[in-house]
Amino acid sequence: MDFAAAKSPTRKVFAERMTARGDTDSEFVVFESDLAKSTYSYIFKDKHPERYFNMGIAEIGTVASAAGMAAEGRNVVVCGYGVFITMRALEAIRSFICYPHLNVKFLSSHGGLTAAIDGVTHQATEDIAFMTTIPQMKVLVPADSASAAAAFDIALDTPGPVFTRLMRDPLFELYGPGESFKLGGSKVVRKGKDVTIATYGDMVFQSLLAADELAKQGIDAEVIDFYSLKPWDQATLAESLKKTGALVVAENHQRRNGFGYEAAVWTLMNNPVPTELIGLEDTFAESGSYPITIDKFGLSGPKIAAKTAALVAKKR
Amino acid sequence: MENPSNLSFDARVDRLNKIAQELRMHVVDMVYTAQSGHIGGSLSAADFVAALYFDLMNLDPANPGWADRDRFVLSKGHVCPIWYAALAVRGFFPVEELKTLRKNNSRLQGHPIATYLPGLDASAGSLGIGFAQAVGIAMEGKLMRKKDYKVYTVLGDGEINEGIIWESSLAAAKFKLDNLVAIIDINNLQLDGTLAEVMPTEPIDEKFRALGFDVLKMNGHDMADVLTTLMKAKRACSGKPTCVLAYTVKGKGVSFMENQLDWHGKAPNEAQYTQAIAELKGAA
Numbered sequence: 001m002d003f004a005a006a007k008s009p010t011r012k013v014f015a016e017r018m019t020a021r022g023d024t025d026s027e028f029v030v031f032e033s034d035l036a037k038s039t040y041s042y043i044f045k046d047k048h049p050e051r052y053f054n055m056g057i058a059e060i061g062t063v064a065s066a067a068g069m070a071a072e073g074r075n076v077v078v079c080g081y082g083v084f085i086t087m088r089a090l091e092a093i094r095s096f097i098c099y100p101h102l103n104v105k106f107l108s109s110h111g112g113l114t115a116a117i118d119g120v121t122h123q124a125t126e127d128i129a130f131m132t133t134i135p136q137m138k139v140l141v142p143a144d145s146a147s148a149a150a151a152f153d154i155a156l157d158t159p160g161p162v163f164t165r166l167m168r169d170p171l172f173e174l175y176g177p178g179e180s181f182k183l184g185g186s187k188v189v190r191k192g193k194d195v196t197i198a199t200y201g202d203m204v205f206q207s208l209l210a211a212d213e214l215a216k217q218g219i220d221a222e223v224i225d226f227y228s229l230k231p232w233d234q235a236t237l238a239e240s241l242k243k244t245g246a247l248v249v250a251e252n253h254q255r256r257n258g259f260g261y262e263a264a265v266w267t268l269m270n271n272p273v274p275t276e277l278i279g280l281e282d283t284f285a286e287s288g289s290y291p292i293t294i295d296k297f298g299l300s301g302p303k304i305a306a307k308t309a310a311l312v313a314k315k316r
Numbered sequence: 317m318e319n320p321s322n323l324s325f326d327a328r329v330d331r332l333n334k335i336a337q338e339l340r341m342h343v344v345d346m347v348y349t350a351q352s353g354h355i356g357g358s359l360s361a362a363d364f365v366a367a368l369y370f371d372l373m374n375l376d377p378a379n380p381g382w383a384d385r386d387r388f389v390l391s392k393g394h395v396c397p398i399w400y401a402a403l404a405v406r407g408f409f410p411v412e413e414l415k416t417l418r419k420n421n422s423r424l425q426g427h428p429i430a431t432y433l434p435g436l437d438a439s440a441g442s443l444g445i446g447f448a449q450a451v452g453i454a455m456e457g458k459l460m461r462k463k464d465y466k467v468y469t470v471l472g473d474g475e476i477n478e479g480i481i482w483e484s485s486l487a488a489a490k491f492k493l494d495n496l497v498a499i500i501d502i503n504n505l506q507l508d509g510t511l512a513e514v515m516p517t518e519p520i521d522e523k524f525r526a527l528g529f530d531v532l533k534m535n536g537h538d539m540a541d542v543l544t545t546l547m548k549a550k551r552a553c554s555g556k557p558t559c560v561l562a563y564t565v566k567g568k569g570v571s572f573m574e575n576q577l578d579w580h581g582k583a584p585n586e587a588q589y590t591q592a593i594a595e596l597k598g599a600a
Contacts, residue, residue, distance in 0.1 A: 029460065053455065053491070061483030064445045068389075068452025071430060071438050074460065096438075096445055100431050 001212050003172030003205060010148035011109040011166040015040035017152040018077060018107070022048045028075035028156060031055055033062045039079040039109050063089040063097070063104075070102035075156065079107040081115075082124025082165060090130055097161050098136045105155040111141065111165035112252030113294050114202050119287035124165070125280055129257035131163040132230045138183060139230040141165040143204040144174040147227050150181035154228075158183055165201060169290060172205050174225070186233035188240070192222035195246040195312050197304070198237060198263055200226045203250045206294065209301025210250075210308060217305075219312050229259055234266060241267065246315045247275045248308045252299055255279030276311040278304055317406070320371045328371060329539045335405070336366035336539070340569045341596045342401035342414055348589040350418040352426075356579040358398035360503040360536065360564035361470060367542045368468055369402040372550055377407035380434035386465050387457070389450040392472035392501065393440025394581070396428040408435035444478030447471055447498065451484045454496040454557075466550060470499045474506025477515045482527070488557040489528025496557040497549045498529070501536065503566035505577050521561060529559040536562035569596055 008016075018030065022044055029051045036042040036054065045052040055062040059080060066076040078085065085108050086093070097104045108127065109115075115122045131139050138158055142148040148166065155162035174189065181187075189204060190211050199207040204225045211221040222240050226232050241247060247267055249260035260277035267273060278298065285297050294300045298307075320328050340362045347353035369375070373386040390399045397417065404411045409423070416422035423432045427441025437453065440446035450469035457463050475481065488496055500520065504511055511517050521531045530552060534545035542562075549558045566580070567573030570592040584592055 051460075053459075055487050056483070056490075058480075058483035058486070060444075060480045061448045061451075061487060064448030064480060065452035065455065065484060065487060067445075068438060068449030068454075069456045069460075070452075071449065072453055072456040074456055091442060092445055092448075095442055096449065099429070100439055 001208050003174070006145055006170040006173050008145060009167050009170045010142050010145065011107065011168065012040040013145045013148040014107055014152050014164060014166055015043050017149040019044045019047050021152065021156060022051065028077060029053065029069065031062050031066045031076055031078045033057055033059050033080050035080055039107055041079040041107065059084045059089045060092055063092040066104050067092065067096040067102055070097065070104050071100065075103040075105070077105045077107060081110045081122060082108040082127040083110065083122060086124060086127040086130045094134050098134045101136050101160045103159065104161050106163045107166065108163055109166045110168045111201060113285050113297065113299065114167035114169055114252065114290060116285065116288055116290045116293035118168070120284045123285055125254050125285065127165060128229060128251070128253045128259060132262065136160055137230065138162040139165070140228055141201040142227050143201055143225055144172065146175035146177060146179050147181055151227070154181065154183050167202060171202055174204065181227060184228050184231040184233055186228065186236045187225040188222060188236065189225050190221065190223040192220040193243055194220045195222070195248060195308055196237070196240040196244045197221050197223045197248045197250055197308060198226055199223065199250045200229060200259060201252055203252050203299065206299060206301045206304055207250050210304035213302060213305035214308055217309055219309060221308060226259065232262070237263060238270065241271060241273050245273050246311055247273050248278065248304070248311060250278040250299070250304050252294070253279050255281055274311055274315045276307050278307055317370070329543060332366050332371055332543065333539050335370050336363045337569065337596055337599055339366055339398060339401040339405060341593055342405070343397040344570070344584065344589065344592045344596065346397045346401070346414050346417045347583050349415050351583040352418050353397050353583065354394040354581045355397070356505070356566040356573060357392060357395040357472060357501065357503065359568045359570065359573065360566045361395055361398050361501050362568065363537050363539055364499060364542050364546065364562055365398050365402050365470070367539065367546055369406050371543065372546055373468065374465065375406065377435070380408055384463060384465050387437040387453050387467040389438045389446045389453065389467070389469040390428060390440050391446030391450065391469050392443065392475050393427045393446055399428060400424050403433070403435040409433060443472065443475040444480035448480050448484040450496060451488050451493065454488070454493040455491055458493055458495045459491060464495065466495050466497055468497045468499065470501060472506070473500055473502040473504060473511055473517065474514065476500065476517060476520070485524065485527040485529065492555040493557045494552050494555050497552070497560060498557065499560045499562050501562050501564055503564045505566045505575070505580065507580055509577065524559040528556055530554055530556045531559045531561065533561045533563065536564035537568055569599065571595060
């Protein structure tokens with residue numbers, strides 16, 4: 001499958017949409033922790049400096065002060081890297097944003113190994129586990145530009161806290177400009193009848209590459225982009241599994257406590273099917289180029305195809 | 317509530333001293349009834365909390381969400397018995413409800429949750445976070461709404477061990493939050509010992525001055541001093557946040573609790589309860 005190359009990473013598209021929304025919506029503000037040039041929040045700052053607050057290199061203080069402003073009724077977008085937002089400031093998010101259900105939205109860059117080049121300290125590979133576990137938090141992971149822009153709109157328009165995982169580097173485009181996205185929605189990006197590959201973010205592309213590879217082996221894989229991880233589209237997965245009878249979840253995240261655990265347990269409780277979960281196998285990754293790193297750690301299209309083929313063989 | 321601005325300064329002091337003792341009795345009663353809660357740090361904060369809630373702050377208990385009210389965040393949220401007592405006596409909710417502290421189905425959670433109870437401007441209980449929220453609330457007031465209401469926050473002296481205090485202090489100075497008044501309750505005892513034993517923190521005044529605060533000091537149990545100092549803090553408009561160092565005694569007002577580390581988070585038994593109430597009544 002040939003994908004059109006993306007001009008911008010999803011973090012930048014999200015920030016651009018944030019800026020455009022800021023032109024017509026003067027009610028929300030943006031908090032940054034000295035990563036403006038990386039999260040692209042500077043684009044918002046240039047346009048709306050009076051609604052932009054750089055809190056310095058101080059993620060916990062940034063998140064907690066955002067909670068204070070949000071407690072006054074303000075919508076606040078907090079920008080940063082996934083590792084710092086979801087781990088250093090985790091408790092402030094849990095007890096002071098999610099518990100009181102405040103309108104704080106997170107632009108969380110460097111999701112998974114899309115930040116491969118920066119090394120493990122900058123790769124958020126446990127963020128989905130933390131964010132989907134906290135009550136009241138909603139979680140989005142767009143794969144391309146159209147869904148990243150839509151994710152900002154969903155985040156701003158959904159009451160309460162919303163976390164959006166974004167990518168460091170530009171990958172590919174998937175959706176046309178007319179495509180619509182919603183909280184709790186998903187997209188079947190490839191129809192198939194033999195196995196369902198449930199995935200999100202950059203792994204959508206690797207899963208589609210895997211499906212191409214599998215087709216050569218006579219395996220017809222269905223690929224679903226779960227761009228909304230919490231809530232997630234159980235009806236679409238159920239319908240797909242009814243047809244395929246086998247589930248692969250591929251994610252750029254620790255295999256433990258990721259979306260795979262959620263989807264697999266849900267499947268087990270409802271209509272068990274042979275299942276394979278693909279993610280980081282209880283390991284940290286390393287710095288390097290994105291394609292080499294994801295392949296080394298088992299997340300590339302060929303690696304997903306091999307595990308999927310083995311699962312289908314078991315099913316048959 | 318009678319309007320304290322019609323009273324002489326001395327009459328205001330007398331009135332606030334009586335109210336502070338009343339709040340202290342509620343604190344002892346609540347923690348005794350719950351057999352759980354933080355009594356020592358509630359008693360050390362009682363006098364300036366009384367001065368704020370019953371004299372200095374612009375509030376309307378009938379309209380707790382009044383947009384132009386002064387805000388209050390108890391950053392040392394574990395001493396919420398004194399906050400709850402002040403809110404109840406001030407009329408935000410029925411005084412009888414104080415007895416439900418820490419019980420199931422109560423609005424008076426073990427650590428204060430803003431969405432549960434009218435009058436709480438932010439949740440607190442995780443040390444340091446309340447102060448950072450107060451900074452955010454002050455940013456909203458000064459920079460977004462451009463209003464002149466004040467944001468008061470009360471910190472423990474042990475609490476300033478937390479790194480977030482220093483992060484958020486830098487932000488308070490950067491954004492020139494002269495609407496922010498941070499009162500540090502310096503009773504010199506934290507859970508595991510004195511400040512000097514656990515984590516030497518002095519000189520606190522020089523640290524906050526260096527961070528960009530105007531620093532005021534007061535005897536936290538001399539109501540005339542408390543009132544004078546907090547009136548000065550209320551008038552602040554220097555472009556700097558204000559830090560008030562309140563020198564206090566943990567357990568103040570109950571002889572056997574004063575300066576006793578044990579009474580950080582212990583509930584009195586029946587005999588202790590009776591003696592404590594008798595002492596507080598005698599002094600009231």
